[in-house]
Amino acid sequence: MEFTSPIPVQRPGGGARPEKPKKSRSAAVIAVLSLLTALLTLATGYLGYQTATITRDKEAAAAQSSGQVGSLQQQITALKQENDGLRSQLGMPPTSATSGGAAVAGTERHTGQVTFVLGPGIDADAPASDPKWGIDSGGSGADLFLSSSGSIDVSSGSESVYLAQQRPDYATCSQNTTYRSKDIDRGLALPGASFCLRTGEDRYAGVTILANGNEQATLQITTWEKDPTN
Structure with missing residues (x-):
């Protein structure tokens, strides 16, 4: 039997088998961009959550701080009212001052x-900053002097009212x-005796003698502010 070689089949149009097309590079780029977009979306959402949390915490802290300030202000007001009530029982004026820091008549100076x-x-x-009451200044503007006889002399520009054992409070002196x-x-x-003084600068002062003898004397003094309009 005689064998013959198969006859090669020609493809229409001739030529070699065409290669399969390669995947486009742009498709890979698009996939990467999609992934990055998803990650960015997640990051943005997380940032928004954190921002909201921080804002909420700040608002809560501010509210708490505001509440504490309000509570302290109420306590201060209550203490001032209690203090003024006690001063009133002692015949003393309230310690409050006018707006602008001006002195109020009767406020302790x-x-x-x-x-x-x-x-x-x-x-x-x-002033209150002078614990020696002007003694170190040489007595300039002095209202009271101690005499060798033991009397307490009042300067010519000042005036006094002897009270004996009466309390020399502002109401009494003014x-x-x-x-x-x-x-x-x-x-x-004598020790224990008191008197009121109207000073050379037209203020009222209450004075109590604590000791007097051996050419020295100790006094308890309270001077009150005068009316700034006078």
Whole structure:
């Protein structure tokens, strides 16, 4: 039997078998962009969540702080009212001041104890920053002097009212109408005795004698502010 070789089949149009087309590079780029977009969306959402959380926490902290401030203000107001009530029972004016920091008549200007001897006197108008009541300034503007006899002398520009054992509070001193330029004699200038003083600068002061003897005396003094309109 005779064999023959198969006859090769020619493809229409001739030529070699065409290759399969390669995947487009742009498709890969699009896939990467899609992934990045998804990640960006997630990151944006997380950032928004964190921002909202921080804002909420800040608002809560601010509300808490505001509440604490309000509570402190209420406590301060209550303490001021209680203080003014106690001062009223003692015949003293309230400690409040007018707007702008101007002094209010009857507000304590200076209070404290002072010991003085023969020589420089006491300036009852001295500010609270001067614990020696003007003694170290040489007695310039002094209202009170200690005499060798033990009396407490009142300067010519000041006036006094002797109270004996009566409390020398602001109401008593400011309402008294019997002021005279009169010294406190030795027989009256005894420990425990008090007097009111109208100073050289037209302020009222309450004075209590704590000790007097051996050419020195110790006084408890409270001076009140005068009416700034006078």
